[in-house]
Amino acid sequence: MRSARFAALGAAAAAFGAAAWLASVPDDSGVSLLVVACALVVGIAAWLETGPGSAKELALIATLAAVAAAGRVLFAAVPGVQPVTVIVVAAGAALGLRSGVAVGALAAFVSNLFLGQGPWTPWQMLAWGACGAIGAVAAPLLRRRIAFAVACCVLGFGFSSFMDVWTWLAFYPHTWQALAATWARGAWFDAAHAIGNLVIALAVGPELRRMLERYGRRLHTEVVWA
Amino acid sequence: MAVARVERLSFAYPGGGAALRDVSLALEPGETVVVLGPSGSGKSTLLRALTGLVPHFHGGRFEGRVEIAGLDTRRARPADLAGTVASLFQDPEDQVVFDRVENEVAFGLENIGTLPERIAGRARAALAGAGAEHLLGRRVRELSAGELQRVCLASTLALEPQLLVLDEPTSQLDPLAVDALLELLSGLSAAVVLSEQRPTRPLRICDRVLFVEGGRVVLDARRERAIEWLARHRPAYLPREPEPLRSGPRAPEVRLRAEGLSFAYPGGPPVLDAAGLELRRGEVVALVGPNGSGKTTLGKLAVGLLEHSAGTIERFGRAAYLSQDPGRYLVCERADEEVALAVGGDLQRARRALAQVGLSGFEHRHPRDLSSGERERLALAAVLVTEPDVLVLDEPTRGVDPDRKDELAQLLRADAPGRATLVVTHDLVFAAEVADRVVSSRRAKEAVYA
Amino acid sequence: MSPVPAAALLAALGATALLAGRWQVVAAICALLLVVCLRAPRARRFVYLSGAAAMALSVFLVTPFVETIGTHVLWTGPTIPVVGTIDVTREELGGAAVAALRLLAVALASAAYTLLLDHDRLLQAARFGRRSAFAAALATRLVPTLERDASGLIEALRGRGVAVEGVRGHARLVSPLVGGSLERAYNLAEAMEARGYGRPGATRSPRPAWRALDWGALAAAAAVLTAGVLWL
Numbered sequence: 074m075r076s077a078r079f080a081a082l083g084a085a086a087a088a089f090g091a092a093a094w095l096a097s098v099p100d101d102s103g104v105s106l107l108v109v110a111c112a113l114v115v116g117i118a119a120w121l122e123t124g125p126g127s128a129k130e131l132a133l134i135a136t137l138a139a140v141a142a143a144g145r146v147l148f149a150a151v152p153g154v155q156p157v158t159v160i161v162v163a164a165g166a167a168l169g170l171r172s173g174v175a176v177g178a179l180a181a182f183v184s185n186l187f188l189g190q191g192p193w194t195p196w197q198m199l200a201w202g203a204c205g206a207i208g209a210v211a212a213p214l215l216r217r218r219i220a221f222a223v224a225c226c227v228l229g230f231g232f233s234s235f236m237d238v239w240t241w242l243a244f245y246p247h248t249w250q251a252l253a254a255t256w257a258r259g260a261w262f263d264a265a266h267a268i269g270n271l272v273i274a275l276a277v278g279p280e281l282r283r284m285l286e287r288y289g290r291r292l293h294t295e296v297v298w299a
Numbered sequence: 300m301a302v303a304r305v306e307r308l309s310f311a312y313p314g315g316g317a318a319l320r321d322v323s324l325a326l327e328p329g330e331t332v333v334v335l336g337p338s339g340s341g342k343s344t345l346l347r348a349l350t351g352l353v354p355h356f357h358g359g360r361f362e363g364r365v366e367i368a369g370l371d372t373r374r375a376r377p378a379d380l381a382g383t384v385a386s387l388f389q390d391p392e393d394q395v396v397f398d399r400v401e402n403e404v405a406f407g408l409e410n411i412g413t414l415p416e417r418i419a420g421r422a423r424a425a426l427a428g429a430g431a432e433h434l435l436g437r438r439v440r441e442l443s444a445g446e447l448q449r450v451c452l453a454s455t456l457a458l459e460p461q462l463l464v465l466d467e468p469t470s471q472l473d474p475l476a477v478d479a480l481l482e483l484l485s486g487l488s489a490a491v492v493l494s495e496q497r498p499t500r501p502l503r504i505c506d507r508v509l510f511v512e513g514g515r516v517v518l519d520a521r522r523e524r525a526i527e528w529l530a531r532h533r534p535a536y537l538p539r540e541p542e543p544l545r546s547g548p549r550a551p552e553v554r555l556r557a558e559g560l561s562f563a564y565p566g567g568p569p570v571l572d573a574a575g576l577e578l579r580r581g582e583v584v585a586l587v588g589p590n591g592s593g594k595t596t597l598g599k600l601a602v603g604l605l606e607h608s609a610g611t612i613e614r615f616g617r618a619a620y621l622s623q624d625p626g627r628y629l630v631c632e633r634a635d636e637e638v639a640l641a642v643g644g645d646l647q648r649a650r651r652a653l654a655q656v657g658l659s660g661f662e663h664r665h666p667r668d669l670s671s672g673e674r675e676r677l678a679l680a681a682v683l684v685t686e687p688d689v690l691v692l693d694e695p696t697r698g699v700d701p702d703r704k705d706e707l708a709q710l711l712r713a714d715a716p717g718r719a720t721l722v723v724t725h726d727l728v729f730a731a732e733v734a735d736r737v738v739s740s741r742r743a744k745e746a747v748y749a
Numbered sequence: 750m751s752p753v754p755a756a757a758l759l760a761a762l763g764a765t766a767l768l769a770g771r772w773q774v775v776a777a778i779c780a781l782l783l784v785v786c787l788r789a790p791r792a793r794r795f796v797y798l799s800g801a802a803a804m805a806l807s808v809f810l811v812t813p814f815v816e817t818i819g820t821h822v823l824w825t826g827p828t829i830p831v832v833g834t835i836d837v838t839r840e841e842l843g844g845a846a847v848a849a850l851r852l853l854a855v856a857l858a859s860a861a862y863t864l865l866l867d868h869d870r871l872l873q874a875a876r877f878g879r880r881s882a883f884a885a886a887l888a889t890r891l892v893p894t895l896e897r898d899a900s901g902l903i904e905a906l907r908g909r910g911v912a913v914e915g916v917r918g919h920a921r922l923v924s925p926l927v928g929g930s931l932e933r934a935y936n937l938a939e940a941m942e943a944r945g946y947g948r949p950g951a952t953r954s955p956r957p958a959w960r961a962l963d964w965g966a967l968a969a970a971a972a973v974l975t976a977g978v979l980w981l
Binding site: 080115118119128132135140142144148151159191192248250253255269272276284285 | 848860891
Binding site: 350352355356376377378379381382385386388390392393394395396397398399402405406407408409410411412413414415416418419439440454458599602604617619620621622624626627628629630640641667681682685 | 955
């Protein structure tokens with residue numbers, strides 16, 4: 074526990090330092106923002122460390138992250154479509170904030186093990202972690218199939234934009250034309266991703282959530298001694 | 300002093316009926332005990348009670364007392380009992396935690412607080428003890444089921460437990476691997492409790508037999524007396540040798556003809572080389588052979604799930620394939636919808652297929668709520684409903700108890716006249732019971748007609 | 750080399766490529782990283798190297814059109830409303846080339862990390878965040894199994910003559926895939942507890958000690974980074 078708090082403090086300090094650096098030298102925004110992202114990821118890891126650590130919870134988080142990454146295989150024929158966002162939002166809605174964030178961040182990390190790690194990894198971890206958090210926070214609103222699907226679609230868009238903004242700040246000139254060009258380049262892929270999310274969420278959203286809620290109830294078992 | 304003592308144990312899972320009723324027994328150090336009984340009888344529950352997983356992991360209503368090496372499971376949780384009792388469950392895929400073999404074996408050792416400098420040595424000794432030294436440094440994802448089971452066994456042996464609990468550990472293994480595993484187990488100094496659905500081999504190596512039915516232990520005797528009891532009361536569980544096949548005329552219509560088939564998985568060595576097979580209407584053919592000899596591959600090629608790289612296949616009619624893993628037939632939310640998937644949603648036909656496998660009344664049930672035996676039947680119904688002309692079943696008796704195996708054999712034989720059936724199995728007793736012909740496949744060699 | 754110093758060195762090289770002012774430094778880093786990447790087996794490295802090249806190329810091609818700096822105009826294009834007149838100047842090309850090199854350096858560092866670093870060892874070396882590292886290792890180990898489950902679902906459907914078509918058809922399989930994975934998770938948790946997970950007093954396998962090469966790599970990483978920062 075102590076080391077977790079230590080790590081969290083270190084991460085916060087790094088984040089502040091980097092933010093100050095960003096403000097003073099905007100040209101280096103690529104690196105400074107990346108430092109902020111990494112600091113946030115370390116902070117999240119420290120926060121997760123302090124949560125309950127039963128075998129059931131850990132196995133659940135790891136498995137959901139893995140199935141989010143492995144589910145890609147189902148859509149191999151259609152590039153850009155993956156079930157990660159839908160699974161992460163459903164996990165957040167069914168299992169709560171901590172689990173949602175953990176599944177999102179871990180799913181990003183694990184997917185990239187097979188697709189390639191890079192400076193985009195912390196951004197993806199933050200973006201999908203945020204999807205899990207939003208799923209948890211907005212859970213009561215996401216019970217209906219259409220609401221859930223729309224949320225996944227919108228979050229899918231937001232997720233892609235996150236990445237595009239960092240790429241723009243790090244490598245392209247800081248002009249709005251460049252930003253528009255970066256967005257446009259990714260538009261096809263982003264559209265596929267968002268529409269894919271919509272289709273998947275419409276097909277299985279509520280069932281997924283119900284399944285996860287049922288599992289969540291089995292996490293806490295009661296023994297009656299006679 | 301007894302290694303384990305169970306006193307008047309009664310247990311019910313949350314929301315369920317009694318799984319164990321008033322069970323009492325004592326286990327002596329070093330003895331090998333085989334636990335037999337139909338599916339759902341409480342065998343697994345009893346085994347889990349010996350590890351503390353019942354009740355701490357599963358929850359429920361617990362009455363009575365279980366003591367392992369002096370530790371009362373009311374107070375000791377499964378993690379506390381880990382070094383004293385070690386367990387091996389049915390599916391090795393669901394027990395392995397790390398991708399590297401040495402990390403996997405070290406996992407348990409780390410958890411029980413072994414001194415760091417001793418961990419590597421003990422892990423290596425355990426791998427040697429399980430006959431898996433050559434697997435050191437390998438990645439778990441590349442291993443076969445048999446090799447994975449050995450790694451899991453090594454993980455348990457590394458803990459040097461006093462009691463080893465195994466729940467159907469041989470269900471994924473072929474006869475050679477089963478013999479090797481059972482030989483290993485009989486040589487251990489720990490007490491071994493082993494539950495099995497294929498009793499023939501375990502009954503040869505055990506000291507004592509328990510028969511669990513309806514949550515009660517109806518037999519607890521030494522080997523010789525147990526075999527007498529089984530002969531009188533539960534003959535299906537007796538050790539059986541394969542019976543000679545009935546021979547008879549073969550119908551003229553050919554439903555499948557394959558010649559010169561070659562196949563290799565992408566990036567792998569050839570699995571089949573110039574293999575051949577012929578199936579005629581009305582016959583049941585068993586395809587037997589060790590794991591890795593290409594039986595499943597030949598079965599999938601016969602149906603058309605895989606593309607052969609050389610040779611010819613002629614199929615006359617519809618072909619259907621029943622996968623080894625009934626878990627792959629749990630796609631829909633109702634059993635009748637699941638079965639009807641294959642026939643475009645025709646619920647009438649689905650209902651008939653469910654009745655054929657003995658699942659009438661299960662139409663509205665959620666497939667995931669079914670027990671493992673019921674799931675197997677559901678999977679069979681899902682395939683039979685298409686009324687195929689060529690039916691290939693891949694290991695249909697994995698984890699199935701002897702009574703159900705006989706029923707399955709009868710069902711397949713009754714249904715045989717309209718189609719050609721290929722049963723891929725390494726259960727030789729079942730093969731002899733259900734088949735007209737037995738074909739053996741050896742690694743990358745031609746199929747040999749037996 | 751131990752994975753942590755190696756990762757530190759790659760990160761330092763990537764960061765320096767982003768921070769350095771002189772383009773020669775960036776080019777040198779690219780060359781160095783390319784040589785490192787070539788140590789990976791040919792089949793695997795092709796995908797990552799071509800991806801890196803594609804990304805860098807797109808920066809080089811797009812940037813001159815979306816920037817207006819410099820005076821040596823090389824080409825003038827049409828005037829688009831709102832955006833303005835498009836032109837390409839020598840300075841823009843130069844700037845674009847440097848930006849492309851930076852992206853190439855970062856992409857090559859990422860490729861080197863993915864191709865050459867042993868992730869299991871990296872996760873094992875984690876000293877804090879043990880639970881997250883364990884979860885990551887467990888998830889990594891599960892992905893191939895679950896991918897096989899996914900293929901198995903499709904195969905079982907094909908074996909019954911049911912064709913799985915289109916995104917919607919495949920999307921419906923996400924639910925049983927997750928359902929099956931939850932059962933696996935439950936069994937896995939059971940096995941973990943049976944092996945003592947969660948017991949206080951757990952120890953760790955000793956890690957191989959860092960050799961001179963590892964310390965050297967760490968020192969080099971620090972040196973490269975400071976040089977990059979100072980040599981602005």
